[in-house]
Amino acid sequence: MNNNYKIVRTIFENVFQRVLECKDNDSGEIFYSNVITSQKVINLINIEELRAIPSNILESYNTEDRIYIYTKPLKTEYTGLREYSAKNLTLKHQFNLAEKVIELAQNIFNMTDVVQQKILDLDRLYVDENDKVVVDCNLVFEQEYDIADNETFKRLGNMIHYIFSGTEIVDYNISDTIPPDILKIIVRCLTREYIFPRDVLAELKGSPIFAMIFGTETIAPNKTALKAIIQDEETKPSDRSTEAFEHASQEQTPDDKSIFDIYVNDNNPKSRKKIKTSGIVLGKEIKRAVLSIAIVVLVLLLGNMIIKNLSNTQEVSAGGNGDTAGEQGKTPGTESPEQNNTDDSASSIADSTEMYFNDKLIEKIGYTGEKVKIDSDIYVEGKNSLVAENTGDGKLKSLFAVVDFTDEKFSYMLKKQIGISAKTKSEKDVEALIVLEAYKGGVLTSNFHTSVKVYDDMWSQVTVPINVTDADSLNIYIEYQGQNKVWIDSVFIDVIK
Numbered sequence: 053m054n055n056n057y058k059i060v061r062t063i064f065e066n067v068f069q070r071v072l073e074c075k076d077n078d079s080g081e082i083f084y085s086n087v088i089t090s091q092k093v094i095n096l097i098n099i100e101e102l103r104a105i106p107s108n109i110l111e112s113y114n115t116e117d118r119i120y121i122y123t124k125p126l127k128t129e130y131t132g133l134r135e136y137s138a139k140n141l142t143l144k145h146q147f148n149l150a151e152k153v154i155e156l157a158q159n160i161f162n163m164t165d166v167v168q169q170k171i172l173d174l175d176r177l178y179v180d181e182n183d184k185v186v187v188d189c190n191l192v193f194e195q196e197y198d199i200a201d202n203e204t205f206k207r208l209g210n211m212i213h214y215i216f217s218g219t220e221i222v223d224y225n226i227s228d229t230i231p232p233d234i235l236k237i238i239v240r241c242l243t244r245e246y247i248f249p250r251d252v253l254a255e256l257k258g259s260p261i262f263a264m265i266f267g268t269e270t271i272a273p274n275k276t277a278l279k280a281i282i283q284d285e286e287t288k289p290s291d292r293s294t295e296a297f298e299h300a301s302q303e304q305t306p307d308d309k310s311i312f313d314i315y316v317n318d319n320n321p322k323s324r325k326k327i328k329t330s331g332i333v334l335g336k337e338i339k340r341a342v343l344s345i346a347i348v349v350l351v352l353l354l355g356n357m358i359i360k361n362l363s364n365t366q367e368v369s370a371g372g373n374g375d376t377a378g379e380q381g382k383t384p385g386t387e388s389p390e391q392n393n394t395d396d397s398a399s400s401i402a403d404s405t406e407m408y409f410n411d412k413l414i415e416k417i418g419y420t421g422e423k424v425k426i427d428s429d430i431y432v433e434g435k436n437s438l439v440a441e442n443t444g445d446g447k448l449k450s451l452f453a454v455v456d457f458t459d460e461k462f463s464y465m466l467k468k469q470i471g472i473s474a475k476t477k478s479e480k481d482v483e484a485l486i487v488l489e490a491y492k493g494g495v496l497t498s499n500f501h502t503s504v505k506v507y508d509d510m511w512s513q514v515t516v517p518i519n520v521t522d523a524d525s526l527n528i529y530i531e532y533q534g535q536n537k538v539w540i541d542s543v544f545i546d547v548i549k
Contacts, residue, residue: 057083064192068093071192083110084190086121093193094119095496096164105159105171107189123190130178130186137215143231144265145183150212150234150256152185153177157208157249162521164498165204167191172207174214208249209241233259236345244517247469247548403434404543408453408528416456417525418494423451424530430539432475432511437541440530449487452540453528457520465520468547472516472528475542478506484532486516490523497523501531506538517548 056077064071068090110122176188217227424438431437442448487501
């Protein structure tokens with residue numbers, strides 16, 4: 053960057069970074085200087101990945117102890133996503149914009165969770181003159197940790213909701229103006245049923261309304277072709293039903309056509325013939341979509357009720373019901389890594405906790421910090437559990453599991469979404485954090501943590517999903533505040549199926 057500039061004002065400053073608004077003395081143009089000094093925040097950011105997405109970055113680079121990101125203002129050149137979505141967009145434009153936002157989410161999905169959260173913000177996305185989405189990468193960080201919970205899909209669902217309704221989701225209240233196909237996608241984003249954003253894009257493009265808008269623009273079926281399609285779907289239709297169908301098509305009023313064209317074709321008369329026949333099956337598809345959503349909601353409710361019933365009845369005393377409880381510890385969609393290993397490996401490890409917590413493994417990764425202890429008195433399965441004991445009023449962060457990706461038995465987990473599952477119990481009810489730290493070459497490359505409730509009267513199931521892109525090892529900790537004991541057992545880690 054040209055060093056001939058003056059500082060106009062300080063936009064944001066904390067112990068991690070300093071963001072300045074600057075003015076070039078030669079050109080008079082405004083730009084922003086974002087200097088990040090915290091090593092933990094620097095570890096969360098990959099400059100090359102940021103440069104790869106459409107953004108306002110003018111220049112960016114790393115030094116030994118800092119990251120410099122120079123950006124240009126977007127408000128004067130482009131339209132904010134909020135403002136753009138408020139322009140009474142046609143259905144076609146809404147689908148186009150939703151597709152661009154989902155593609156952006158897929159392109160940043162390998163970034164750390166906190167960076168994904170910063171980018172997927174309604175106030176940081178703009179639309180250029182070619183209707184492409186551009187990111188304001190003048191990112192502000194308020195913390196050194198990765199976010200407590202991965203909100204990528206929740207934020208994506210909220211953005212799709214905003215594009216199609218002009219409002220954000222408040223308390224899970226979804227607008228009734230949203231088409232059923234899109235409603236289903238939003239619900240699945242909120243409940244995190246997708247593994248990757250590209251799964252959302254596939255469902256969007258596979259929706260009947262998307263096919264109606266984009267799939268029929270190149271071919272305008274005539275009456276003969278339309279009758280052939282109907283005959284394929286309905287076995288030997290009678291002459292009376294065919295006549296009724298033709299009569300119904302002819303009775304469509306001009307007003308209905310005009311309204312339909314406004315939403316789909318920008319009221320373009322040339323496109324009316326192409327779309328005329330597509331609306332015939334829309335009623336059927338909407339009913340199917342609504343039925344699908346109802347089934348999804350019903351399954352979620354039943355699953356939640358079953359899990360609660362199992363949790364309420366599973367009160368385990370010291371050393372009791374070890375084998376049975378161990379089987380219950382397996383979560384749907386995951387498979388114990390022991391099943392993927394050889395019989396010799398499985399027979400050599402008598403307890404699930406030993407696979408991810410043993411002296412040889414801890415010595416291999418060179419860990420010397422606080423770690424849990426083995427407890428052979430209170431456990432769920434096998435012969436012991438792990439206990440993290442805090443004897444003071446401060447905060448305890450204790451290692452209880454390690455995944456060694458350099459071991460061929462676990463290397464298959466890299467670049468996939470994995471699930472960390474365990475059972476927890478405490479001396480006193482406490483809200484704890486499950487902290488995950490990925491290391492490459494001994495350097496922290498990313499971290500993530502999520503809060504969990506730990507109860508004193510029952511063993512409760514904890515499941516944490518995470519995407520690991522490239523790392524040598526993954527350290528897993530339990531963290532909580534105050535005097536207490538937290539037991540951990542039935543540890544299973546594997547790729548989410």
